[in-house]
Amino acid sequence: TQLLEQSPQFLSIQEGENLTVYCNSSSVFSSLQWYRQEPGEGPVLLVTVVTGGEVKKLKRLTFQFGDARKDSSLHITAAQPGDTGLYLCAGAGSGGGADGLTFGKGTHLIIQP
């Protein structure tokens, strides 16, 4: 079983601050995805990272995949209340093909105005 550990579990910061959340595993993943889930909704895909060391930017969000493809981070610059939500990382197995995603427990993020 491939486990993904996310930290911190909870984070509450003021609007305008920067933050980083982490996703770590002892296993290698062929790809890793970040989702954002709002209350009462299903997860929505933010980004997929595939190559070790890859960095992707989505407006104020920066995603990085570790060189060894075992960990990832999500950095948010100048956080806004609209960023509030549950951030989930999910890994696809190194076997490729028909692998369901393995999700972490998520980071609950609250941005206070």
Add this chain to the structure above:
Amino acid sequence: EAGVAQSPRYKIIEKRQSVAFWCNPISGHATLYWYQQILGQGPKLLIQFQNNGVVDDSQLPKDRFSAERLKGVDSTLKIQPAKLEDSAVYLCASSLTDGIPSLPGNTIYFGEGSWLTVV
């Protein structure tokens, strides 16, 4: 484009009763997933279908859970008899194919979920 549709949105049942959830995936999506998300945790895959065949049901508690996708489109997930620990959100998701999720055509889209409370 219509998203993944699920019903009912909310269900409260007593333990030992049965419940069924329905899912209509995005049109043309061959792969359908059922995930269980317990409060405070990430989603856990219960079962994955490719058209009307089961690809992975290794984490489905088969003594009480069953799922089918008879015509390769809609799917139902049934729990009988329900236990208190089955209280969770049941998320249905779909993707075009069952290929590597990193490929754009294989993005997994989630429904809003069916919230189950077992009392």
